[in-house]
Amino acid sequence: MPKYKFPLFTPYINNDEKKVVVDCLNSNWISSKGKYIDKFEKKFSNYVNSKYCVSVNNGTAALHLAILALDIGPGDEVIVPSFTYIAPVNAIRYAGAKVKFVDSNFSTAQIDENDLIKKINKKTKAIIVVHLYGYICNIPKVKKICDNKKIYLIEDCAESFGSFYKGKHSGTFGQIGTFSFFGSKTITTGEGGMVVTDDKKLAKKIFKLKTVGVVKKKNNYWHDMIGYNYRMTNICAAIGLAQLNKKNEILKKKEKVFKIYKKNLKNLPLRFIEIIKNSKSSHWQIVIFVKNLKIRNALSKFLESKKIETRTSFPPVHTMPMYKLKQNIVLKKARILSETGICLPSSPSLKEKDIKYICEQIEKKFNKN
Secondary structure: OOOOOEOOOOOOOOHHHHHHHHHHHHHOOOOOOOHHHHHHHHHHHHHHOOOEEEEEOOHHHHHHHHHHHOOOOOOOEEEEEOOOOOHHHHHHHHOOOEEEEEOEOOOOOOEOHHHHHHHOOOOEEEEEEEOHHHOOOOHHHHHHHHHHHOOEEEEEOOOOOOOEEOOEEOOOOOOEEEEEOEOOOOOOOEOOEEEEEOOHHHHHHHHHHHEOOEOOOOOOOOEOOOOOEOOOOHHHHHHHHHHHOOHHHHHHHHHHHHHHHHHHOOOOOOEEOOOOOOEEOOOOOEEEEOOOHHHHHHHHHHHHHOOEOOEEOOOOHHHOOOOOOOOOOOOHHHHHHHHHEEEEOOOOOOOHHHHHHHHHHHHHHHHHO
16 A cells, blocks of 8 residues: 555656557667657757757766856856756755755745845856746846856746746756656656757757767767766657657646645645746746744644655755755745645646645644644
């Protein structure tokens, strides 16, 4: 018997994915070559409206390639929010660059543009914005800062597939955007990622880096740079293509899930992430914020007893052992967001009665208090 009756997330998979996987197996094209790689990249490119899309084996690899493609390395600094999943921070260090942490906005949980301006100096080479939980950051303001300061803008869109600002998809505002297709993402390939850009030279460099730096015109085994084996398999791409074909259905269901939560929790002492004006969220993860750490922990424990899986919001990366610096960094809002956030079951397949039951349990706990 499963531990949770209501898991945090289950992928929206049916016979469509099974058919294409079987087709891959029957064709014997199961590794990083095959028709589905090209089809998936082209369809993804059309949806996000980016000229070039390069598929990779995961979202962290996508970030690493984005940083390398922009020639970021030792001596450079990259600014990133501390309130985030650890992947973009690790990717900066993979390249040998220095991480500079920035705070987040309390209401939106996205990068704090005012703190960002303060952190820029002559060593700053790029900013990585992370569109958290399916919501877009104040991208016009961040882009303006990057343009004025002549620094690169990388968008981590691991959680924001299907999110737009003024009709423009996340990941298409800066030089490079990166996506993740992990099993819990809005569309999944099991493991996988994508790098998007409108710059042809960057796209070629990213492709070469992900294919072990091979010079194919000369010899299949001749390399003129240190590259990486970050290739996506044909099977993963096939699953991704099937997922893309029902993206509208998935996104519509996700929005419905969010609206049911918001309606049924509206009279309780908690808040949802505030959406940026003129943006559309994919509502990847339903997150609520309560008053303090004690309440958050008690609520999580109570919901677990009811077989409802939850997850705390991200701990600030700058507090982790390998990133904790000697100097005292005070990012107050990141700490509060970390201590008060709780992620709720967010699967697109959740039924209304299930969501109402979860909301009733949350209300019950608040009433007990």
